[in-house]
Amino acid sequence: MGIFKKDPLKIITFRSYGTPTHLYVKGRALEDENIDLSKKGFFNLLWNTYKRFETDLIKNAPLILTLPDGRKITTETDNQGYFLIDETIENLMPLIDENGWLKYEIFFAEKFPKRIIQKNNKFTGEVMIVPETAKFGVISDVDDTIMHTGLTSRFKWQVLKNTVFKRAEKRIPLEGAVDFYEKLKNGKSGNDCNPIFYVSHSPWNLYRYLEVFLEKNNFPKGPILLRDFVNPFAKKYIPIAIGTEKPQKQKEITNILKTYPKLQFILIGDSGEHDPDIYIEIAETHPERILAIYMRSVNHAKKMIRVKGLFEKYETVPVLLVEKSNAAVEHARQIGFI
Incomplete structure (x- = not known):
């Protein structure tokens, strides 16, 4: 779990998809490597690339996803820090914004002694819900x-x-x-x-x-x-x-x-x-x-x-x-x- 390292913890949510009755949510829990994609210069770019692949993952960590109406879904990261929620959730249509996206929050369910968790342990994600107007x-x-x-x-x-x-x-x-x-x-x-x-x-x-x-x-x-x-x-x-x-x-x-x-x-x-x-x-x-x-x-x-x-x-x-x-x-x- 990387308990003795000093880097803050974070949850990366991957933009995914679903239906009015089904969620398919993916993401990963990691230590924050503080990657700044705006930095220029040979060594900065090389260092950013190293940090992208030198990931300190947070394995077997319980997480809680919260929908806009307050409903909660529990999940857990695997041994590579990834998590997946792939399940039926009824009545999601009222939660979708005008652009067809459902936004959610996810956070660590347990505290990490002597560790900082980014964003006050509130990480956001979004899921695309395909509209009825879609022809293909x-x-x-x-x-x-x-x-x-x-x-x-x-x-x-x-x-x-x-x-x-x-x-x-x-x-x-x-x-x-x-x-x-x-x-x-x-x-x-x-x-x-x-x-x-x-x-x-x-x-x-x-x-x-x-x-x-x-x-x-x-x-x-x-x-x-x-x-x-x-x-x-x-x-x-x-x-x-x-x-x-x-x-x-x-x-x-x-x-x-x-x-x-x-x-x-x-x-x-x-x-x-x-x-x-x-x-x-x-x-x-x-x-x-x-x-x-x-x-x-x-x-x-x-x-x-x-x-x-x-x-x-x-x-x-x-x-x-x-x-x-x-x-x-x-x-x-x-x-x-x-």
Whole structure:
């Protein structure tokens, strides 16, 4: 529990999603590393990156979540400091604000002797409740889909350069991505409020970094769903035929489909890593739920040959490989999404 360390304790809440009768809340209890994302300079950026991954977690800590109407839900962090609330909660509709978000507070249920707990032990979070006006949902990757990361670079050097030595607000989104996502959110009527889910293989340690990037560049607000940090160079997808466990990204997408059984989805990713394999398996399992797949092409000849081969005769759902967002916009307009 890190009782003898001096750093203050805090709870990080991850923006998530739910329904008027179900909550899916995620977060993590940690020691505060006092990371300042506004700092400039080589050593400051390097130090911030070190602190993001050198996390002192608070394991097996009981927590209490409080809804705006006073109802309380208890949970506990696991051995990595994460917590998850995934349960039916009736009559949440009156608690949702005008933008479709349910805000809550969460706090440590027990005191820590000789420790400071940030924010007077009151931490806030929010859950998106999909409105009835939504005609479809959008599930999007982040890395090399809306933000250039460099995952296809040799030895992942571009990943290290972009993540370590560039501040979040200085990262530039891929051309046309913000406009495309805003159009998808608004839908054909211009006021559909279609939900956008950001599901990435990036570790939770980068949550705040990605949140700042999305906000600074005016991407539509939506849940940000990442994975636990194990190895940044680990393979992200192994064919299910081998019998291995499905990637966390695929699990999250499957859970979104389960949470909204009457909603269809558009999947957006890139051809640089394993989005094509994951998206194909999801589409084959739920063909009636997937309206289309958009795959952003990457500058890697061998990977593009493989991906083009995967989709050459694929007919389960419409698939479009695009180099620029305007091609996706035109296709979405022709189909009637926007």
